[in-house]
Amino acid sequence: MANNGVGASSLSFSDFPEDVQICILSFLTPSDISSFACTSKRFKSLCRNGSSNRLWYAICDRRWGSKTQIRKWGDGKIDFDLLFKTLSEYENLIGFWRISGGISGGIFGDAPLVFFEWGVSCVVGSRISPCNDGSYKVNKSPFIWLKLSADGQQLSYMKTNLFGEDSIQVNVSFMGKCHIVLEESNYNWVYSNSNSNSNSPKSGSPSKNGNGNNYIDNAMVVGSPDSDIGSPPDRMMSEMYQHFANRTSPGASGERAWRRQRRREKERQARRKWEPQHLVKIVNSSPSPSRPLQGLWKGICDDTSLDFYLVAYDDIGGVTCRRVGDSLKPFSGYAPVFWTSNATFINSPLSHEEDYLYHTRMHLRPTDVVEDDYIEYSPSRLMYINSSYDLVIPDLVETSSNPRHVEGRVWQYDNGTFGFGYLRNNFIVDLKHIARDGRVLDTTEFGSG
Structure with a gap:
């Protein structure tokens, strides 16, 4: 404050340290931040996107930091502005959902409820059903995990049965805020808990939730979401390519890999695809x-x-x-x-x-x-x-x-x-x-x- 009585000096937003600026900006909405970034080149740099951007990390951490570990999503490589968009969508999943039009003994078993909660680096969905042992205890069985790959792709895995280790990829479609549909993905994914070849693409490494439960994360992608490899002509071409590639590989390992792939394909075709399942949120x-x-x-x-x-x-x-x-x-x-x-x-x-x-x-x-x-x-x-x-x-x-x-x-x-x-x-x-x-x-x- 000036002492000459003529005027007073005041600090502008630019005079604050960058840590203070980020803390203040973390309270804003994305649209407000977009408008703010247009005011100057310096502020545009401060609001830039990317996995190393401190502002978008601060925004995510302020909103979800007490519920999940922000830096572990997407193996810590995902851009935080993209993470914000995904977590905003997943946030609506948190809570109880009622199974609509289900059939007892299906993928939900006898559970009438599904409960979604935050995990360390995913959202976990669990079947909730009465124990029916004469007590107030309830069964809580995790069966679906919603994660992110390092490039920001949404990955959802679901157990094929109540106690099995095998998982399949599923699509979670949002039909508004209070209605979702779970359906089996059309892409040809193969899941394994064993150690895979380092050259095989992966969706991430195993993680744990707050209770220490391991999640099935390792996946070898046979067909990518950006292709139509799931259709018969493309699948045939893929099989032909894999067959001749294995035939030229040294030793019998290529032939064994080919047989394993054929066996997995037959098992996948033999398994009947389940009908889409609808869930209604209990608001x-x-x-x-x-x-x-x-x-x-x-x-x-x-x-x-x-x-x-x-x-x-x-x-x-x-x-x-x-x-x-x-x-x-x-x-x-x-x-x-x-x-x-x-x-x-x-x-x-x-x-x-x-x-x-x-x-x-x-x-x-x-x-x-x-x-x-x-x-x-x-x-x-x-x-x-x-x-x-x-x-x-x-x-x-x-x-x-x-x-x-x-x-x-x-x-x-x-x-x-x-x-x-x-x-x-x-x-x-x-x-x-x-x-x-x-x-x-x-x-x-x-x-x-």
Whole structure:
């Protein structure tokens, strides 16, 4: 600050050290940075693209640095501006997806849910299914990995079965923000866990996720995405070329390699290509202060099996609860477990009648929980609900000869969870969280490769 009182001096953006400039610019959007780069040659150089560019690395690190290791994507050779575009697309994958129109026993097994999360240098998709051992545990089985090659090409690998080591390349098509399609790639890729020849092109080296699980990364490319080698004429020409090339190679190693390639080709042709699989994103998978019942939940049923429940609020104040697994059953209609057109709670203290109604019911709990160790939460408030019996003719609810068959309650506990039950029986199904803070709870991981 000048002391002569005539004027004051101020620093311009150019006067700041480059580290400070990069830190400030990392808060901007790509369009803002593009406009800023047009202001001068120096700033254009500061905003340049490339794997060594500090600004685009800072932008990626600020947004995703706490979730994944930015410098390990694409073996650390990818341009960071391209990495930003890819991670922005992958970010929408993170969270829960519901399998739409699936068939039990397919590539998803009996899992009704798929959960995508950040890995060290990839996005990992896992099947999520109930353990059905009488507990609240869920199976979490990683089965698909979305990575980047060193040149920025998106690579997606999926296990061909639940416990197998072989993987195939798949295409992940984004049909908007809430709908993706998984389909087998048309390109002829061969995957192997063994050490391959150093001259063979690779997509990267094996990496690990936060749990230390190895991923299948080594791949020898027989057909490249930029060609149509998967079509019969080109494949025939490729085979002829490979055949004569191997015949001219010294020793019997060329002939053995030719036979191995033919065997792999026959196995690939013999394996039936699976139909494209559709996934729908569960946008509101967690509760909010204004919608405390919203999201994905799990609860023990009266047959001691574990079920997944999805509770959704509509635009007119109603609440609907459905079993997630029902959407996989043919002709199930995805019928709701309970519903209400009025999501208004009745707060404590409850009336004597409602208090008696709650305390005379038995909580469905895991079979391995000892009676004395079970913590029963007192309800803080309740909500009136109806079962799906009266959805066809809702106007007949009050005129029904036996309203106990349709009327029920939701009891919310002090810890934020809740339970529901009907007047027609003496059970309360207590619902627990499937995930919290972006992590699936009570998992039993297997088949991670």
